[in-house]
Amino acid sequence: MANKKRILITGAAGFLGSHLCERFIKEGMHVIAMDNLITGDLRNIEHLFKHPDFEFYHHDVSNFVHVSGQLDYILHFASPASPIDYLKIPIQTLKVGSLGIHNLLGLARDKKSRILIASTSEVYGDPLVHPQTEEYYGNVNPIGPRGVYDEAKRFQEAMTMAYHTYHKVDTRILRIFNTYGPRMRLNDGRVLPAFIGQALRGEDLTVFGDGSQTRSFCYVDDQVEGIYRLLMSDYHLPVNIGNPDEITILQFAEEIIKLTGTDQKIIFKELPKDDPKQRQPDITLAKSLLGWTPKVSRAEGLKITYEYFKTLPTEVLYQREHKDFDKYIR
Structure with missing residues (x-):
């Protein structure tokens, strides 16, 4: 159809990107x-x-981006998103967040597209405010x-x-908290x-520190729904999308042992530098602005995710992405 909306999704072969491709085709x-x-991963x-x-x-x-014809929306999800990746490809991580966003904002300006960028709860660093609201500026070590x-x-x-203010580009800013589900590496x-x-x-x-640090896990289907609603909203300032159900890392390890039916022990190692002690989104804005709240419980989401991981080939199960892998688990 000539009037069909067209959307560019960067990072499309990644965990979240692939789920977004499916969602917008369904739309x-x-x-x-x-x-x-x-x-x-093309798979x-x-x-x-x-x-x-x-x-x-x-x-x-990070290189010049060209898309022919009409372009209604852009979702910028291209970025390494794990500690192992930062270790291996730090320069590429910085480039996609600087040169990459510059190229895509320029494309959005040229095409008069609406663009949503995937930011992260990591902008809050090791937070001194809990839970984290969008108004909090963060506690970040830029050279850590x-x-x-x-x-x-x-x-x-x-x-x-800057592009929104000075070039009137139609922008959205998404702050993603820990998200999980099938297709995670x-x-x-x-x-x-x-x-x-x-x-x-x-x-x-492996639990780092004493395991008292906290995380909040959002199932991928809930995250994708929040992304869709934010893209279709009229709000240009940052919005937290995550599940506020907070749990300590130690409690989470115990949940995984129970889920998998294994009898492994929990071992403790030194807490890595700048590892956030607390991570919990305040989703008051998402509730009021988007009518969004997560629907999938952690128990339900973990069961689905575990069943997915059990189907992976043996060579994937035993692959290490870095020789010091265990040192960098977050």
């Missing part, structure tokens, strides 16, 4: 997917290749081990607001897949 849009595959989107409303481009958005990611996202927000260093991977391999679960 009747034509999806233009883009990924340089530095952390993405996440190969089932979409024959769909008439899906096209894929292997491209790095997490700085390449934290500052890339903070710059991305600043650049987006098993050994990328994030706490949930790390724990499940250790349980599946019969290893003891």
Whole structure:
């Protein structure tokens, strides 16, 4: 159809990006997917290749981005998103949050597209305010081990607001809190897949510090619904999308052991530098503005995610993405 909406999704072969591709096809849009595959995986989107409303481009958005014809929406989700990635590719992480967002905001300006950028709860750093509201400026170490990611996202927000203010680009800013579900990379260093991977391999679960630090986990379907509602809203300032059901890392490790039916022990290691002690979103704004609240309980979401991980090939289960993998689990 000539009037079909067209959307560009960057980072489309990643965990969240692939779910977004599916969602916007279901919404009747034509999806233009883009990924340089530095952390993405074509297996996440190969089932979409024959769909008439899906096209894929292997491209790095840190380079000039061109899309022919009408473009109604842009979702910028291209970025490494795990501690293992920051360690391996820090420069690329900074580039996609600076050069990449510059290119895509320029494209949005040229095409008169609405653009939503994926920021993160990491802009709050190791927070001194709890739970974290959108008004909190954060407590971030720009030269610490997490700085390449934290500052890339903070710059991305600043650049987006500048284009909104000075070029009148129609922008949205999403702050994602811990999200999980099928298609996560098993050994990328994030706490949930790390724990499940250790349980599946019969290893003891690694908890850093005393395990009292907290996280809040949002199932991917809830996150995608929040993203869709924010894109379709008229609000241009940052919005937290996450599940406020807070749990300590130690309690979470115990949940994983119970879920997997394993008898592994929990072992404790030194807490990494700048690891956030608390992470819980205040979603008051998302509730009032978008009518959004998470629907999937952690028990339900974990069960689905665990069943997915059990289907992975043995070589994936035992693959390490860095020789010091265990040191960088978050």
